[in-house]
Amino acid sequence: MMSAYLSRRTRVKICGFTQAEDAACAVALGADALGLVFHGPSPRNVSVAQAGAIASAVPAFVTVVGLFVDADQAWVREICGSVRIDLLQFHGEESPEYCAGFGRPYIKALRMKPGVDVGTEARRYAGAAGLLLDAYQPGEPGGTGMTFDWGRAEAVCALPLILAGGLTPANVKEALETARPYAVDVSSGVEGERKGMKDHDKMAAFLREVYEFDHARRDSAL
Numbered sequence: 103m104m105s106a107y108l109s110r111r112t113r114v115k116i117c118g119f120t121q122a123e124d125a126a127c128a129v130a131l132g133a134d135a136l137g138l139v140f141h142g143p144s145p146r147n148v149s150v151a152q153a154g155a156i157a158s159a160v161p162a163f164v165t166v167v168g169l170f171v172d173a174d175q176a177w178v179r180e181i182c183g184s185v186r187i188d189l190l191q192f193h194g195e196e197s198p199e200y201c202a203g204f205g206r207p208y209i210k211a212l213r214m215k216p217g218v219d220v221g222t223e224a225r226r227y228a229g230a231a232g233l234l235l236d237a238y239q240p241g242e243p244g245g246t247g248m249t250f251d252w253g254r255a256e257a258v259c260a261l262p263l264i265l266a267g268g269l270t271p272a273n274v275k276e277a278l279e280t281a282r283p284y285a286v287d288v289s290s291g292v293e294g295e296r297k298g299m300k301d302h303d304k305m306a307a308f309l310r311e312v313y314e315f316d317h318a319r320r321d322s323a324l
C-alpha cells in the first residue's frame with residue numbers, strides 16, 4: 103500500500119496576479135492556488151473589477167486566495183461578497199479573533215522577525231488552515247523578494263506550513279530540502295520587469311523545480 107509520504111506533493115501558491123492571462127497561464131502550468139492582493143499601497147493591488155475578471159476564470163479545485171493587511175472588516179466582507187474568494191490570507195498584525203471573524207478558512211502570515219517562534223504562533227492561530235512564513239523587512243508587509251533563514255521553518259507545528267519570501271526557480275529546491283514545508287508561495291521571483299506582471303517562463307521553471315524535487319524525494323523513498 104502506498105504510504106502518505108509517497109503520495110505527498112508540495113503545493114504551490116503564486117501570489118500577486120493583476121492580469122487574467124498570467125493567472126490562466128499559472129493554472130495551465132499546475133499552480134494550486136492564486137493570490138490576489140487587496141492592499142492599496144501594494145504595486146500588486148487589484149480592484150474589484152480586476153479581481154473578478156481573474157477569479158472568475160479560475161477552474162474548480164484551484165484555490166483563489168484573497169490577501170489583506172490589517173484591513174477594515176467591512177472591506178474584507180465587501181470583497182468576499184463581490185469576488186470569488188476561497189481562502190483568506192491575513193498578512194498584517196491581525197488577531198486570531200479577527201481572522202476567524204469572517205466564517206471562511208484563512209491562513210495567517212508570520213513575518214519572521216527575530217524572536218518569532220513558529221510553534222507558539224501555531225498554537226495562537228490554531229483555527230487557521232495554515233501558517234505562511236515570510237521574510238521580515240521593516241516597513242514592508244510582504245512581496246519583498248527577501249529570504250529568511252529557512253531552518254527556522256523546520257519547526258514541529260500542528261498547522262500546514264507555507265514557505266514564502268524571496269523564493270525563485272534557482273533557490274526553491276534548496277528551500278524545500280531545508281524546510282520541507284507543506285506548500286511554497288512565490289511572487290517577485292516569478293515576475294518580469296514590473297511588479298504584478300508575471301513572467302510565464304519563470305512560473306514554468308518554478309513549478310518544474312518543485313515537481314522535480316517531489317519526484318526525486320519520492321524515488322529515493324521507494
Ligand SMILES: O=C(O)c1ccccc1NCC(=O)[C@H](O)[C@H](O)COP(=O)(O)O
Nearest residue numbers: 117144244245246247267268288289290
Ligand atoms: O505582494 C505584495 O505586494 C504584498 C503586499 C502586502 C502584503 C503582502 C504582499 N504579498 C504577500 C505574498 O503572499 C507574497 O507572495 C509573499 O510575501 C512572498 O513574496 P516574495 O518575497 O515577493 O516572493
